[in-house]
Amino acid sequence: MCTSLTIQTTAGDQFLARTMDFAFELGGRPVAIPRNHHFDSVTNADGFDSPYSFVGTGRDLNGYIFVDGVNEHGVSAAALYFSGQAHFTQQTKAGKVNLAPHEVLMWILGNVKSTAELGERIADLNVMEAAAPLLNIVVPLHWIISDKSGSTYVLELENDGVHYMKNPVGVMTNTPDFEWHLKNLSNYVNLQPGPHPSRQYGDMTVNPFGPGTGALGMPGDYTSVARFVRTVFMREHTDAVTTDAEAVNALSHMLNSVEIPKGVKMQDNGTPDYTQYRAYMSMNEPAFYMQPYADQTITRVELTPALMTAAQPTEFELKTTQQFRLAN
Template identity: 80%
Template sequence: MCTSLTFQTTTGDRFLARTMDFAFELGGRPVAIPRHHHFSSVTNAAGFDAPYSFVGTGRDLNGYILVDGVNEYGVSAAALYFSGQAHYETEAVADQINLAPHEVLMWILGNVKSTAELGERLADLNIMEAAAPLLNIVVPLHWIISDRDGNTYVLEQETDGMHYMENPVGVMTNTPDFGWQLKNLSNYLQLQPGPHPSRQMGDLKVNAFGPGTGAMGMPGDYTSPSRFVRTAFMRQYTDDVAEDSAAINALSHMLNSVEIPKGVKLSADGSADYTQYRAYMSMHEPAFYIQPYDDQTITRVALTDALMTADQPTEFALKKSQQFNAVN
């Protein structure tokens, strides 16, 4: 289970951020994929090519798999769980690009320059039931995609086909489907950052207890609908900022409201979903930032010419903070 959102500075720079919430230890780290990298595929022997360079969270599982990132043209994307509603094809289709769900994000980042181009090329994609390495399951996914012009879309494939929908709120979480999540926002029109006005009830004038009462009724649990509402509220009312560093800081604080500590969200089998990391994709630089659970230090990797033209993908170790200084 994950949460994602977009954010824009007052100078027009755009970001896509996400939490990665999962029980299984994914072990991802920053990986820069160079131009013209060839990916193997579990759906076909030929695999697929990625003409464009990108950087994101990945792991080498006899070939790199990435779950989020930003490419050299400023297209950013993240894959999020879509259990219970994702539906994929069972057969390969000749003359189409046959991909497993966990391969879609790499194809997008490696092949398109904008969300509009992706919309034009979706007819060429056939997303198939094929298991991902490490997890050994067909991963139920949907995707949020954004570009440096501020266009944001959601891609979902269900039993009635593929849906590529404009995202007017810049937020995505998990199941239910994106259309349902948008409709559910109608249940929370009372939310506001300031207190509600005083009201007369009979002969009694009822006053709000103070600042913060405007957000009373905002759901605080870790379900997907609650995280969607909470994140949409945070994104709408968080103060504008101008600098990139301030944008990363603001996004980090917004995602604090949906971060899942270890132990507070348990599955029936006792496993604990928790926020393994937060990622921040800067579309104008382009650059990738990652903030792991065990050490809140942020590691930044910018797509340099050297990384984009390297012979092989480049992995980066996560930075570690220094020990706390004792203050007497």
């Protein structure tokens, strides 16, 4: 249920990418939110304002809801499932910004200029058990946040409090908690891009079958644990890239290793949990790229001055391969 990672080009441009793995059809599309947009909240009548513009995957459900995006200051974030461990408060708190879990991402993108500023303002937030429209459940979420300096953090709210942690590997998946995933990497120190050497067993020399043996033992399933290990390995050893176009291409290839095709991961009720789309967020442009499951053509939306100062949010249709063919 979702994999995310960051990379930085040799020119210093920072990207955050994610898969959206879910069974319920979310129906999102690229949406740009202008400056000073007001969001209603299911927790209170006041809602909250967003001084900064941002673009990401949104859907209008009598008010826009976002699950990922990048803002005009180069802060990017994605919300991922954190079932079984996410913990939220029961009541509103005076003097705090009261939010439902599904509203946190919009507040972050609309209100902070850096991961450092978010760290300073987290104490202002009160995240409550409040259901999201359409799903009608309290969505158990945690968040990965990155800015154009390359600084990347994970935000998790658990029974023992708020955890805002530096992300040293630039990867996040789902439950268990982030610190558990980091500890688990110690089980995979044998992984390497080159082949393992020959081994001697008594009088017999055992030779590796060839390139690729360095990755023997890397988990290949679709659990969050396996996807975390696999993505950390891919991110560490994929060739460096220079341009933004090369970055999106490299991220697409890395996410290929964790993308879930329809039908190979089934829920108990018989519905497929699959990768509905992939998103790539460029923090220096800033720009948002969306690649849906049904047609893997990438739609790019740059956060232009016109979009930032528009009177209303702007929705974008997803491009298709056929549209590009007709254009030629």
